[in-house]
Amino acid sequence: MPWSRIKPDTNEPDFLANGQPESPDSRRVSYAEAINEALSQALSLDPRVFVMGQGVDDPSGMFGATRGLHLKYGSERVFDTPLAETALSGVAVGAALGGMRPVYFHNRPDFLLLAMDQLVNHAAKWHYMFGGTSCVPLVFWACVGRGWGSAAQHSQALQGLFNHVPGLKLIMPATCFDAKGLMLAAIADNNPVLIIDHRMNFKQRGIVPPEPYTVPIGKGVIRRAGKDVTVVALSHLVADSFAAAQELAAEEGIEAEVLDPRTLRPLDEELILSSVARTGRLVVTDTGWKTGGVTAEIAAMVAEKGFASLKAPIVRVCNPDLPTPSGYTLERAYYIGKDEIKAGIVKAVRGA
Template structure:
């Protein structure tokens, strides 16, 4: 099988250090280039892989993630799709059931709501319903937007909704290294994987090996060691949490341990529980809504399995339970970031 040639790699360089001199090959590329390279290598590696989605062959190429792929690999394997998410999701599911490995790009997670029947009722359940005899090797990708007035219908962070679905793996990368490695791991997986990315991640540059590699699904990583508070930070809030921890260490002497879960389903529960056992306190920072979301699930998991370790109530740092406003000042007030995470860490540390 072609995918057996790709080896897992979890030895990521320091993801926030601009002074990092090396790494696997010392090459620094943008987040978009990392996703693009993963797709190109998957297309080279396996003739069953194809990329579809609205605007994947545009000059901008889905924020740069798919730019130029149709020129390198042909329009038969990288092609634009109409605004018909329900029908095209059915095409993708059927192709996966037939032995292909489609990667379906959506501009926004909001549009995935039109694909819920195909993704939740069909793709996520076939492997179980047919006793393992059927596989659906399918990747759905969507990107959360913020910072330019994308408003209530184009910026929803719906990971909490999809995290509820058995049979569906859920990935939210935070670094350039993981953007490539998790994409390749998702394409190699024999059942459906949803990748929810974030526009803020596309501002990054990071050290990424040129050779193909995978980052195992379900394995998180400690990004910063600390003794006082555990912070589980999802997607681009990882960088915000890291900055908050650095400032608090200098200002208050509070040392926060920062965990990047990388995948939300499966979740690396052992990593989180081990950290909470050391610190006794937990803050969860998520880009979605608070009620019934990812932060609630992680908090409940720790309360259920690590209650004896907790020395203070769990703190959740999430967006308010409101539709996203479009005005610039309202949007700035709506989204959580470094300052809210700092306040959450201090609340947990002093609780």
């Protein structure tokens, strides 16, 4: 198996939270380039891998993530698909059951709702329904929009919905390093994996090793150490939470510990619980809705397994339970960020 030769790596060489100096030989690439490199290396390593999706062979290449791959690997392994998510998701599931390793790119997670039957009723269940004799090694990737009026039907953060499904692994990267390592880990995995990304991540540039490596699925990381409160953040809110923590340390003397779970299913419960045991307080922030969402699950897990450690009520910072509005001013009022996270941290620490 070619995947056995890839070295797992959990030590990110460059994130603004770790305080490590940048080495002279560090190679900095964009978020899109990190994903593109992961896909290219997967296609090169394993002939069973192919990439499909609407616009993967366009000049823009799915926000740059798939740019040029069809020229390098041919249209049989990197190809555009029609606007038929239900049918094409079935094609991906069938290909995976037949021994291939498809990577299906969706422009928006909103349209994954058309693929729910294939993902939830088939891909996530086959391994269990057939006593472990069948595997469905496929990757679905979708990107949440923000900042250009993408509105209610093109910017939904549906991770809470998919987090409910057993048998489906769920990843939400926050850095260039993880975007590459988690993509390679997802393609190598024998289970169906959903990666929900965010357009805000594509503004990043980070240090990414050129060689193939994987970031273990289900292993989170501490982005900033602190003693007063634990902040569990997802996707691009990891950077916002770190910035909030840095400012509060300087302004208020509050030292927040920022955790990046990296994956939601499986969730690194040990990392979260051990941090809460040290700080006694918890703030959870997510790009999705509050009711029945990811923050609710993480809060419930801590209340169930780490209640004795809590010194104050858990604080959740999420987008409002409303369809996403369109337009610059409405979006600014709707989306959460650094300021809302700062307020949540202060509330958890001081009760105000």
